[in-house]
Amino acid sequence: MNRLLSFFLLLALGTGCSQSLSVDQFADTLIINGNIYTVDTLLPGAEAVALRGGRIIDVGSTADLMALRGDSTEVIDLQGRFMMPGFIEGHGHFSGLGYSLINLNFLHTSSWEEIVQMVAEAAAQAEPGEWIVGRGWHQEKWTETPSPSVLGYPYHDALSAVSADNPVMLRHASGHSLFANAKAMELAGVTAETPDPSGGEVVRDSRGKAIGVFEERAMSLINAAYDDYRAGLSEEAKTEEWYRAIELAEEECLKKGVTSFQDAGSKYFELERYEQMAEDGELDLRLWAMVRHSYDEMKDNLDGYPKIDIGNHYFTCRAIKSEVDGALGAFGAWLLRAYNDKKGFTGQNTTPIPEVKNIAQLAMDNDMQMCVHAIGDRANRVVLNIYEEQFSANPEKENLRWRIEHAQHLDTADIPRFREMGIIASMQGIHCTSDAPFVEKRLGRERSRLGAYPWRSLLDEGVIIANGTDAPVEDVDPLLSFYASVTRKRADNGFEFFPEQRMTREEAIHSYTLGNAYAGFEEDFKGSVTKGKAADFVVLSHDLVNCTDEAIPESKVLMTMVDGEVRYQAKDF
Structure with a gap:
């Protein structure tokens, strides 16, 4: 009898609590019985989250939040x-x-022969004259060095033999060099007399023969020929292809737990399309973008920028992108001292410094963030100097959060300058272990040990690190980059790269959530499971804070939620 009375008392209390809430106070969705890592120092862990209108309305225990359940509330256990x-x-x-x-994707290839075979298969399906395009090869990641070769690069002969009727353009994984076959070089007008453009190099053998590799600004020779081909395609076909690419990119990100994407440089036509998609509710994840044009193209064309929180926070463009050097793998990183394996060569300054300074002035004048690609230690020092000049000339402007994109190789004297000026180090964890097999060969042991991907040194200085993958340079999978960040090991063979510079689990999660949000002035809206913020979550098969190192790359994304809606769900969830 007493048990029955207790039951009715609890039922009455529960009913009374529900009746005390109006319909618009109930949660749209309750997520319960979870192991929730919030990235919120005031409430680091929780069991449940209540959502309404795409926002978090409460965080706490399952028992407490069940009071927000109404007749139409969806419950996710x-x-x-x-x-x-x-x-x-x-x-x-x-x-x-x-x-x-x-296009052809070579990220997971391990030999030049494999790439040639993929091109041969594509050529067999292509119409004569149709360009074959791909990306992702890296000569330092092949199991064997082709013979003959120059600096580890093969000659184009085998590639040209399987694609005689089709021009071929294969971009390096870094995007800072490309491989062309004989047909592409013929269309580009490349001969033995073709000079190296400023900031680039046509790789040649000892007899002066172009082997097919074009580094940094020399890529423009092949790009121009490809652009001529693309100009002959219908605008309708090119537009349709672009939207298909965006759809595929969204799907790839969402199935890997990415709910927001900071785009490192787009042209005006793309930014306009993103903005329209956001306004029309056609984006499934949030985009934050940088404008990427020359100074002359931007100086009179920044009216209306920055564009912030378009389409219910789905699109923002508040930054400008530039660059000063190339990539280490393609000998393009601009160094203070010469490469160990390319004597007397210190890399490439790919954009004239006066141009970069002019763009920095544009960013300052238009209240936009400046984001500059800098990989080598000299490149990073030059960018820090440019930023320092701008900050000194504009002391009234504070909390600018200007960024250096990649910041991979630093002189130790420059590390404190990031903190002193409040510069964001936008670094990609996966680059460290991806590049690790050849970094010492390029830089030598001491430069590699002290200044290559020095996350620990930067974090100990109080620098904000924004993490990522530089996709499509690397797989967009954040779990692989997270693993690299906390172990400094390659997932495939266990090769470890100066582990004293690794991040803690908590630091790495912060760098991939609230750190990135801060780097885009969005920390008040997303990046943590906090009341009032966006309901953007990922559910994983493993606890990233407490699982073993070996379990991290084995983790699976079970669910991705953006704006309170499930955008991806694994079959076994």
Whole structure:
């Protein structure tokens, strides 16, 4: 009898509590029984989250939040699974990611022969004159060095033999060099007399023969020929292809737990399309973008910028992108001292410094963030100097959060300058272990040990690190980049690269969530599971804070939620 009375008392209390709430106070969705890592220092862990209108309305225990359940509330039971804020890709190329899923993709190839075979198969299906395009090869990641070769690069002969009727353009994984076959070089007008353009190099053998590799600004020779081909295609076909690429990029990100993407440089036509998609509710994840044009193209064309929180926070463009050097793998990183394996050569300054300074002035005048690609230690020092000049000339402007994109190789004297000026180090964890096999060969042991991907040194200085993958340079999968960040090991063979510079689990999660949000002035809206913020989450098969190192790359994305809606769900969830 007493048990029955207790039951009715609890039922009455529960009914009374529900009746005390109006319909618009109930949650749209309740996520319960979870192991939730919030990235919120005031409430680091929780069991449940209540959502309404795409926002978090409460965080706490399952028992407490069930009071917000109404007749139409959807309940998602995590059954103890790990949930955290959705991953924010801190530096990638969104349309480039999409195109990499349309064209040939060499990210997982291990030999030149494998690449030649893939091109041969594509050529067999192509119409005569049709360009074959791909990306993702890296000569330092092949199991064997082709013979003959120059600096590890093969000659074009085998490639040209399987594609005689089709021009071929294969971009390096870094995007800072490309391989062309004989047909492409013929259309580009490349001969033995073709000079190296400023900031680039046509790689030649000892007899002066172009072997097919074009580094940095020399890529423009082949790009121009490809652009001529593209000009002959219908605008309708090119537009359709672009939207298909964006659709594929969205799908790829969402299935890998990425809820926001910071796009590292787009042209005006792409930015206009992103803005329209956001306004029309056609984006499934949030885009934060940088404008990428020359100074002359931008100086009179920044009216209306920055564009912030378009389409319910789905699109923002508040930054400008430039660059000063290339990539280490393609000998393009601009160094203070010469490469160990290319004597007397210190890399490439790819954009004239006066141009970069002019663009920095544009960013300052238009209240936009400045984001400059700098990989080598000399490149990073030059960018820090440019920023320092701008900050000194504009002391009234504070909290600018200007960024250096990549910041891979630093002189130790420059590390404190990031903190002193409040510069964001936008670094990609996966680059460290991806490049690790050849970094010492390029830089030598001491430069590699002290200044290559020096996350620990930067974090100990109090520098904000924004993490990512630079997709399609690397796989957009944040779990692989997270693993690299906390172990400094390659997932395939265990090769470890100066582990004293690794991040803690908590630091790495912060760099992929709230750190990236801060780097885009969006920390008040997303990046943590906090009341009032966006309901952007990822549910994973493993607890990233407490699982073993070996379990991290084995983790699976079970669910991705953006704006309170499930955008991806694994079959076994």
